Amino acid sequence: AQRVTQPEKLLSVFKGAPVELKCNYSYSGSPELFWYVQYSRQRLQLLLRHISRESIKGFTADLNKGETSFHLKKPFAQEEDSAMYYCALLTGGGNKLTFGTGTQLKVEL
Amino acid sequence: GAVVSQHPSWVICKSGTSVKIECRSLDFQATTMFWYRQFPKQSLMLMATSNEGSKATYEQGVEKDKFLINHASLTLSTLTVTSAHPEDSSFYICSARFSGANVLTFGAGSRLTVL
Numbered sequence: 001a002q003r004v005t006q007p008e009k010l011l012s013v014f015k016g017a018p019v020e021l022k023c024n025y026s027y028s029g030s031p032e033l034f035w036y037v038q039y040s041r042q043r044l045q046l047l048l049r050h051i052s053r054e055s056i057k058g059f060t061a062d063l064n065k066g067e068t069s070f071h072l073k074k075p076f077a078q079e080e081d082s083a084m085y086y087c088a089l090l091t092g093g094g095n096k097l098t099f100g101t102g103t104q105l106k107v108e109l
Numbered sequence: 110g111a112v113v114s115q116h117p118s119w120v121i122c123k124s125g126t127s128v129k130i131e132c133r134s135l136d137f138q139a140t141t142m143f144w145y146r147q148f149p150k151q152s153l154m155l156m157a158t159s160n161e162g163s164k165a166t167y168e169q170g171v172e173k174d175k176f177l178i179n180h181a182s183l184t185l186s187t188l189t190v191t192s193a194h195p196e197d198s199s200f201y202i203c204s205a206r207f208s209g210a211n212v213l214t215f216g217a218g219s220r221l222t223v224l
Binding site: 101 | 143204
């Protein structure tokens, strides 16, 4: 069965510091991975997906099949990055999106 | 961009009553809609997947007679919590996917409190 693990419930960093939100997955097939973000009092929204290989709001994530990881990174954290971040794995022909438990990122001044 | 509207955003009901939550795709046709449940400080758990015009596929452990899902059109899916009990109190979130896309658009969620 597929599984997504986000080991950190809370990550607190200072403004300007680098950020890395960890995500590991378990899936026997070819994975399609996403990062979703939920800002305070807002709905869940897509941040980025691995097949796009793009940078959104300064965030990047590289799929490492050898380590089964899809860590989210940003070189310099901003206050507005404070939010809940979920890593998600799409399987079942696109019919099942499995979420990790989420990491609350807090950027302090 | 694609927008998913969920209604109501907050509902309180008495134990034993049924509650219906609507999920609408506003500017696209959603061939597939998904219903999630989220407990406080926990992740989203997929409850069921519904395709327009067919029966929903429920995840293991989710009672289909308890959580009735109807996806009668390409823009509307409903979740009815039947004979609700306090343990059904939770945050219910729908999401939708249009044909050919592997990106889900989420509704804002509906908070159900059963007294």
